[in-house]
Amino acid sequence: MTTPNVQLWEVFIRSRNGLAHKHVGSLHAADATLAMQAARDIYTRRGEGLSIWIAPSNAIVASDPAEKDMMFEPAMSKIYRHPTFYDVPDEVGHM
Amino acid sequence: MATPSITVSETPLVLYALRRADDALILGHRLSEWCGHAPAMEEDMALANIGLDLIGQARELYAYAATAEGKANDEDTFAYLRDVRQYRNLLLCEQPNGDFARTILRQFLYSAFADAYWRAMMASTDATLAAIAAKSEKESAYHLRHSAEWVIRLGDGTEESHRRAKEAVDHLWAFTGELFHADDSDAALIADGIAVDPERLRAGWTDMVANVLATATLTQPKSGWMQKGGRSGLHSEHLGHLLSELQSLQRTFPGATW
Numbered sequence: 528m529t530t531p532n533v534q535l536w537e538v539f540i541r542s543r544n545g546l547a548h549k550h551v552g553s554l555h556a557a558d559a560t561l562a563m564q565a566a567r568d569i570y571t572r573r574g575e576g577l578s579i580w581i582a583p584s585n586a587i588v589a590s591d592p593a594e595k596d597m598m599f600e601p602a603m604s605k606i607y608r609h610p611t612f613y614d615v616p617d618e619v620g621h622m
Numbered sequence: 623m624a625t626p627s628i629t630v631s632e633t634p635l636v637l638y639a640l641r642r643a644d645d646a647l648i649l650g651h652r653l654s655e656w657c658g659h660a661p662a663m664e665e666d667m668a669l670a671n672i673g674l675d676l677i678g679q680a681r682e683l684y685a686y687a688a689t690a691e692g693k694a695n696d697e698d699t700f701a702y703l704r705d706v707r708q709y710r711n712l713l714l715c716e717q718p719n720g721d722f723a724r725t726i727l728r729q730f731l732y733s734a735f736a737d738a739y740w741r742a743m744m745a746s747t748d749a750t751l752a753a754i755a756a757k758s759e760k761e762s763a764y765h766l767r768h769s770a771e772w773v774i775r776l777g778d779g780t781e782e783s784h785r786r787a788k789e790a791v792d793h794l795w796a797f798t799g800e801l802f803h804a805d806d807s808d809a810a811l812i813a814d815g816i817a818v819d820p821e822r823l824r825a826g827w828t829d830m831v832a833n834v835l836a837t838a839t840l841t842q843p844k845s846g847w848m849q850k851g852g853r854s855g856l857h858s859e860h861l862g863h864l865l866s867e868l869q870s871l872q873r874t875f876p877g878a879t880w
Contacts, residue, residue, distance in 0.1 A: 533662070554664050555663075557775065561664075561771060561775070564771065
């Protein structure tokens with residue numbers, strides 16, 4: 528069924544305290560209040576979350592897939608940026 | 623070859639639990655009828671979620687009615703093996719879904735009562751009912767919010783949605799008087815603090831409904847003649863059809879399990 532004039536929203540769920548909100552999907556809703564209710568009903572039915580963020584999909588600025596070589600290729604050859612060349616003293620414990 | 627109905631010893635406490643259980647089961651079943659048919663996928667899920675909350679409430683109340691009765695009945699026989707005249711739900715809960723506006727208005731009018739009811743029942747002197755109330759109140763608070771937001775959007779939406787919402791509230795209004803029904807069977811439970819006197823909830827319900835309808839630009843029907851009978855088993859013609867579907871499997875294949 529078509530849903531004219533109904534906006535698309537992106538949904539982000541934080542599953543536990545201390546974790547970041549993660550994108551889980553999208554939904555259609557006429558306004559922010561209904562979008563929040565729909566996000567709750569669709570994406571937290573199995574106890575997935577403690578917090579929900581929603582954002583209008585058209586507010587997301589996305590990188591252009593056609594530019595992925597320019598955007599991401601230069602980082603591929605710079606393995607020295609990975610922090611794998613340092614010896615971490617035992618006293619530091621978990622970083 | 624149909625399975626015969628059970629008999630129920632309706633002591634005041636058994637009857638009290640059955641009445642609330644039947645409200646929840648019948649309204650929950652009505653909402654389940656939307657599954658796959660709602661106006662949008664998002665709302666399909668929302669209505670099914672509310673239905674499942676209600677069926678969960680029904681199960682706990684049936685289980686408690688069975689304990690209180692202390693006979694061979696259990697939650698399944700209460701649900702599947704009572705005839706229409708043995709059902710004790712509000713007439714409001716059994717009214718057909720109609721269009722989306724009617725389903726939403728029915729949910730709103732019921733939830734505006736149920737939310738206040740469960741909050742009051744958290745102070746019941748009956749520990750089991752108080753525990754069921756504590757769980758149910760969180761659910762009904764969301765049912766109320768969800769349905770109220772939709773009432774506002776339908777009433778204050780397009781000309782067509784306003785017309786349908788108005789038709790729904792006009793049609794359902796006569797079934798709201800029964801929300802505040804209490805009879806002799808309830809009186810002793812109310813006196814003992816086991817049950818809430820529903821009359822205490824009338825002012826809050828009236829305020830809530832008046833506010834939401836006003837925001838929705840809907841006119842509240844003049845309180846006039848009210849339907850009643852569900853609490854004593856006198857139902858509209860719709861409940862028998864609902865039960866024939868709900869009970870068909872257990873009536874045809876007694877004791878069938880998954």
